[in-house]
Amino acid sequence: MMGRVLSSDLLKIRRKGLWLLAVSGPFGIVALQALNFGIRYDYLTKKYADDLWGGLIENIALLVPVTVLAGVTLISSLIANVEHQTSSWKQLLALPVPRTAVFAAKFLLSVILLGVSCALLAWGTAALGVALGFGWDFPAVKILKISFLPFLASLPFLALLLWMSLTVRNQAAPVAIGLLAAVCSLFAGQLPEFVPLAWPLLAAGPPSGLRLAVGGGVLLGALILLVGAVHFERRDVD
Template identity: 60%
Template sequence: MMLRALSADWLKIRGKGLWFLVFLGPLGIVAMQGLNFGLRFDYLTKEYSDDLWGGLLDNIANYVPVALYLGGTLLCSMIANVEHQTSAWKQLLALPVSRTAVFMAKLLLCLLLVAVSCLLLSAGSVILGLILGFKMDLIPWGDILRIGFMSYLATLPVLILQLWLSLSFRNQTLPVSIGLTLSMGSLFATFLTEFMPLTWPYLAWNAPNPIWFSGAGLLLGMLLIVPSAVHFARKDVA
């Protein structure tokens, strides 16, 4: 049932601008670092002369958490608005598909779109490095994949929370406001305790043991799925 609901949701997002947003985040980060390195090429290549690829990825990684939080918030809101704006909840939930399957399909759609965005970020990072003249045989493929996906796993609790809120409220002011606040707060992750989930996407790249924070995000995200799905299944939706 969930696959049927996912297939229907996949068709509904056509022409809704979600794919534009999926591409905008990673391309924006890569373009910003392209400008950064372009304007300060001599200084930055000297600064990171021991590891040019590592220096580039470190600069890109600084903006990944805020992009994930902000992009995830907007994607969740836009996915929920497909039903809210057309008042289609009653018709959707009258179909022979369980409410839990409907929720899980929308969650899976959101997670897939964010994963595509992370993959584009990794690809864009490689392309930018090659354009800057960095050696292809020195590409750190493990770090290239890690730059987006480790932080992505650490962001799962917030992504699930945002979808939960977006589906629960017809007016998207509250969910979007919370998402904007969290995305701005992630810029100050270095000043916050590591026990706050808000810091985990940053620490998933910068901490000595980043796997712990990606794992914590994955675990907490899985735990949040249960109450969010149960709440959606019991809530009256207009």
């Protein structure tokens, strides 16, 4: 049943710019680092002479948390706006489909879009390193880690912002909260490890905080998703 709802949602987002948004995030990160290494190639290759791939991955990892949180914010809001702008909630919820399936399908659609972004970032990182002359022996595990794990650590924000976006017609509050979190993530290194805002950065960094960041992100995200689904099931949506 949820599969049919998801198929319907995929059709609804055609020509809504969501796929373009999913592509623009990783493209922006890779383009910025291409410019960075292109302008300062001699300096950076000398600085990271012992591990050229490690230097590239380190520079890309710094941009991933803020980009992921901004992407989570915009994608969750735009998915909700597909229903808000057409005032189709009453028609949608009148169908013989559980509200929880509707809510879960929206979440799964968000995960698909952001998962595509993560995959494109991994591909773009490898392609950039090869283009810069770092060789074909790229560290695939490290590239996949910085591409996907910050997103898993950001699942609490996705669940929360999607919940807010679906239940509130005015998107100003969820978008403001999400973008503020994205900006604050630039300084997340100063936060204690148990603060969720620090988790995307921890997930992209050293292994020491990896288990807490990813495990905490998945568990807290599942909890918020469950609470949001229960609330969505009981609440009237305009």
